Amino acid sequence: MPDARPAAAHSPGEEAPPPVRARGLVKRYDEVLAVDHIDLNVRTGDVYGFLGPNGAGKTTTLRMALGLIVPTEGAVELFGRDPMRRGAAALEGVAGFVEAPRFYPYLSARKNLELLAALDGGGARERIDEVLEVVELAPRAKHRVGGYSHGMRQRLGIAAALLRRPRLLILDEPATGLDPAGMRDMRILIRRLAEEDITVLLSSHQLPEVQELCDRVAIVDRGRVVYEGALSDLRRQGGAGYRLRTTDDARALEVARAQAGVEHAMSGEHGVSFQAQEPEVGAFSLALAQAGIGILALTPELATLEDLFFRLTESNGAAPGIDRTAIPA
Amino acid sequence: MSSVAATPAPTLPAPAAHFRRPSTLTAYRWELRKLISQKRTYLGLGLVVILPLFFVIFQNARHGHDRGAGDFFARQITQSGLATPVLMLLFLSAFMLPLAASLVAGDIVAAEDGNGTLKTILTRSVNRGQVFAAKALAAMTYAALAVFLSAFVATLAGVLSWGFHHITTYSGTVVSAPEGLLLVVAANACYLIPLFTVASVGVLLSTATRNSAASVVGTVGLVLLLYILAQIPGLEAVKPYLLTEQFQNWQGLLRTPTDWAPIWHSLWVCALYAVPALFAAYLVFLRRDVAGG
Numbered sequence: 001m002p003d004a005r006p007a008a009a010h011s012p013g014e015e016a017p018p019p020v021r022a023r024g025l026v027k028r029y030d031e032v033l034a035v036d037h038i039d040l041n042v043r044t045g046d047v048y049g050f051l052g053p054n055g056a057g058k059t060t061t062l063r064m065a066l067g068l069i070v071p072t073e074g075a076v077e078l079f080g081r082d083p084m085r086r087g088a089a090a091l092e093g094v095a096g097f098v099e100a101p102r103f104y105p106y107l108s109a110r111k112n113l114e115l116l117a118a119l120d121g122g123g124a125r126e127r128i129d130e131v132l133e134v135v136e137l138a139p140r141a142k143h144r145v146g147g148y149s150h151g152m153r154q155r156l157g158i159a160a161a162l163l164r165r166p167r168l169l170i171l172d173e174p175a176t177g178l179d180p181a182g183m184r185d186m187r188i189l190i191r192r193l194a195e196e197d198i199t200v201l202l203s204s205h206q207l208p209e210v211q212e213l214c215d216r217v218a219i220v221d222r223g224r225v226v227y228e229g230a231l232s233d234l235r236r237q238g239g240a241g242y243r244l245r246t247t248d249d250a251r252a253l254e255v256a257r258a259q260a261g262v263e264h265a266m267s268g269e270h271g272v273s274f275q276a277q278e279p280e281v282g283a284f285s286l287a288l289a290q291a292g293i294g295i296l297a298l299t300p301e302l303a304t305l306e307d308l309f310f311r312l313t314e315s316n317g318a319a320p321g322i323d324r325t326a327i328p329a
Numbered sequence: 330m331s332s333v334a335a336t337p338a339p340t341l342p343a344p345a346a347h348f349r350r351p352s353t354l355t356a357y358r359w360e361l362r363k364l365i366s367q368k369r370t371y372l373g374l375g376l377v378v379i380l381p382l383f384f385v386i387f388q389n390a391r392h393g394h395d396r397g398a399g400d401f402f403a404r405q406i407t408q409s410g411l412a413t414p415v416l417m418l419l420f421l422s423a424f425m426l427p428l429a430a431s432l433v434a435g436d437i438v439a440a441e442d443g444n445g446t447l448k449t450i451l452t453r454s455v456n457r458g459q460v461f462a463a464k465a466l467a468a469m470t471y472a473a474l475a476v477f478l479s480a481f482v483a484t485l486a487g488v489l490s491w492g493f494h495h496i497t498t499y500s501g502t503v504v505s506a507p508e509g510l511l512l513v514v515a516a517n518a519c520y521l522i523p524l525f526t527v528a529s530v531g532v533l534l535s536t537a538t539r540n541s542a543a544s545v546v547g548t549v550g551l552v553l554l555l556y557i558l559a560q561i562p563g564l565e566a567v568k569p570y571l572l573t574e575q576f577q578n579w580q581g582l583l584r585t586p587t588d589w590a591p592i593w594h595s596l597w598v599c600a601l602y603a604v605p606a607l608f609a610a611y612l613v614f615l616r617r618d619v620a621g622g
Contacts, residue, residue, distance in 0.1 A: 066452050069618035087456040088350060096452070102445030106366050115359050119453035121351035160449070 017080025018043050019168040019199040024074035027060050034060045036223035042201050047194045049214035050203040057223040058203045062098045062172050096170030101157025105146030116160050124163045131159040150177035172203045211305040221313040241301040245271035247294040255291050259284045356455050356463035373429030377475050381417045381483035385490050409494040411509040413487025414480045422576045427527045427552050430472035434531025435544030437464045442539045442621045461614040465532050472528045480517045502585035519579035522599050529603040533610040572602050
């Protein structure tokens with residue numbers, strides 16, 4: 001039974017349990033269904049984006065993963081261990097924070113980390129200076145956290161997580177409240193941690209950040225997963241988009257809308273955008289020529305994560321062309 | 330973090346073969362350190378220290394005046410400094426010490442829930458049961474500290490004012506000063522039985538309500554309610570089983586021979602309140618959703 005053994009105790013050749021595996025996760029608060037049968041699969045080495053609008057159930061899911069709230073149904077396993085059954089032992093090698101990281105405001109940053117290191121055991125205490133350096137809080141370590149800015153607390157949250165030498169880092173909106181430079185540095189830090197084989201489960205509203213950092217994503221909406229899989233697959237499924245500039249964009253738009261196989265045609269500042277498969281693009285260009293419209297530029301564009309996010313979450317998961325069942329077994 | 334990229338990255342450890350959980354004692358020590366670092370901790374302690382000092386100063390100012398024929402120990406106040414801590418325990422045990430114990434016990438879980446720090450410590454390597462035990466023990470430790478600090482200040486002030494002399498017990502037996510001091514310590518220790526019960530109720534309310542003010546007011550309100558119940562005609566049968574009736578049972582130690590009956594009675598009556606309260610608090614703490622912060 002995978003739940004009954006330490007994460008490192010796998011026989012050679014035996015497949016190690018994944019960092020996060022959730023099955024049929026449900027959380028109900030009276031009449032409100034906050035999380036509705038969510039399945040997640042975070043694999044070793046993933047930088048896994050967990051996306052969704054406010055109130056979609058992201059934080060509730062992360063709290064269940066960390067054993068902070070009890071699922072109504074289903075279970076989460078971290079490296080094969082269920083926090084509901086194994087308690088703190090299930091969090092071995094796991095660190096992170098949900099919503100804003102919280103500390104004792106009447107203690108200094110160093111004292112806060114000493115407290116957390118004591119509750120971690122092992123050699124966590126010896127790493128305090130190092131993690132303070134990593135997040136550049138060493139000069140302010142003796143100051144009370146009550147006087148810290150939001151951004152400094154976010155950084156202290158990362159430091160507190162690193163104390164545990166995690167193999168899985170769960171971060172809920174780590175860039176919230178940071179200035180642009182802070183956000184950039186946070187991205188660099190997350191990328192660097194991922195390069196050290198730390199699996200990262202990142203919940204974020206910063207879609208460009210997720211697009212840049214994450215290789216796999218889950219998008220949740222109204223408590224349900226509307227997509228889970230590789231970000232590249234999602235973008236591919238989102239359809240090839242094209243941007244077109246012609247001698248007469250208004251007429252080109254009319255032709256596009258009448259052309260079979262050309263979808264989501266719309267005019268914008270820089271011409272006409274549309275989606276179509278490659279053969280239909282050829283037919284469309286011929287149709288434009290027959291209409292006497294000259295093509296000045298035709299540029300293929302993959303859909304951005306932001307486009308796909310809105311298509312998935314604003315269409316109740318019924319986004320055309322996107323296979324939301326691409327969730328691996 | 331402007332130079333994060335240039336900072337050496339933390340290196341990853343080899344996964345631990347066996348998980349070693351920090352001890353409950355470690356969690357308890359940190360609960361005490363958190364208490365020591367909070368100003369509100371000193372509010373209750375200040376109350377129970379200042380009152381004996383005021384009392385002694387006031388008594389000294391009334392030099393030569395009639396000190397009344399109140400309590401048995403009040404009449405001995407100038408004969409031995411050891412009468413002061415007994416008299417102070419008599420006064421403070423009714424309300425001030427339960428109030429001081431409630432201030433911390435009612436706050437100890439709810440404040441962390443409200444501040445969001447509960448989620449911070451529950452995602453480390455200690456189990457919920459350990460965190461709860463550490464918090465409950467810290468609340469009891471604070472209650473004990475309040476009692477003995479008050480007794481220490483009262484004894485010191487009393488002895489400095491009126492000397493370290495023999496004292497007469499409720500039975501009229503004269504005991505030597507060292508024996509009297511031992512009785513003062515024992516009486517205060519005995520009073521911890523009902524005071525720990527008050528703290529247990531505070532911990533339960535703190536865990537269940539997740540609201541510091543409601544927990545503190547609720548605990549103090551329960552004490553006041555029980556006092557009122559004790560005054561209602563027709564409820565004489567239940568009076569010996571009210572928690573507030575146990576607050577003075579330490580007086581059995583100040584008789585010769587020692588009257589153990591009220592102390593044993595206090596012990597089991599208080600257990601009827603404290604054990605279910607702590608057990609319920611433990612269950613709530615284990616199963617609660619930590620959704621705050």
